[in-house]
Amino acid sequence: MFTGGSQFAFVGVLAGGGTPVSGAATALLLGTRNTLYGLRLAPLLAWTGVRRLGAAQLLIDESSAMSVTRDTTARARTGFLVTGWSVFVLWNLFTLVGALAGQALGDPRTYGLDAAVGGAFLALLWPRLAEPRNRVIAVLAAAVALGVAPSVAVGVPVLAAGGVALLAGVLSRSPR
Template sequence: MNAVLTDWNIARRQIVGNAVSIGFAVAMYGVSFGALGTTTGLTIPQTMALSLLMFTGASQFTIVSTLASGGTALTAVIASWLMGTRNAAYSMRMTPILKASGAGRLVAVQLTIDESTAMGLAQDETAFEGRASRLAFWSTGLSVYLLWNLATFIGAISVSAIGDPKSFGLDAAIAAGLFALVWPQIKSRTDLSVAFGGALIALALTPIVPPGIPVLAAALVSVIVGWATSRRLS
């Protein structure tokens, strides 16, 4: 019993530590987002509303840059929805793991993004009766939410931001972070082929379709492989 408790204390500290570092890495882009919002014609409250209410980075950058490049409000809105579609798949996967109800469920829905899902799924689903997965999701979701909004505010009020996040290698850091979280999820040959298939489809489509669609199209690989393997079993 004591050994289990000690293990859990170690695991818990590690999970929360990782969650906070993800929050800080993502927040650097929050500063860029805040600055982009207010320099392309949004007010500070509008920029903040996007981070507080929309809270899904890719959709936020898409709506702001579509408006900035002269797109209509409707085009910008639809483009942001398209970017946010993958979150629906994430909440399908996460809801049974989280077992949240009432207001907690509505908050969990809002926190369902790439980072929180990837962290939640990177844990062993059965570890500590599911507590590891749930803590990973919640701590990552909350740390990103708080730091992303704080960063948006800083970026929105002080246009001259901290400099280009790329010069700190943050673009590579975020890609590597997600990669490190996908890594433990690949447990079989099927998983591996789905990962490679998804990556290849997205890259093949990148030059020919608008941003957002390539990643979404990768879902097709899961649908086809999932359907084929479960048919073969039955």
């Protein structure tokens, strides 16, 4: 599955003593958030057929973020494709480098790389926080994730935070 969060969750479950089946289930559940991205991006990118199937392979946090902020379909497609392909190529290239030379590089925590994922996600989220409503949702989602983290399996806090955002979206569109 080409989604960093799912891959990290899988490895985290295995490192924590979980089985490969539970790791794969956690990764799959975490990857389902991309379905929500697809619902938002399908009308924006307006691809059909084989192109739509191909685009689904690049549907990740980064490519979604770089397309929803564009003002035309052409720019949304460009942002989506450039970001999706760049992340795909670089992610897989450096995964290979890590697999081959990981021991020589040492512990990534000594370089502060363990904070890179959180920093990258915040950079993607930042432009969306211009609206006060989105800031409130982000704070509530973070609070829920932090609140459940000590008592649930790896990956569930992210799903819980996503549930907060989904609920906020549903509630804000319901008739009053």
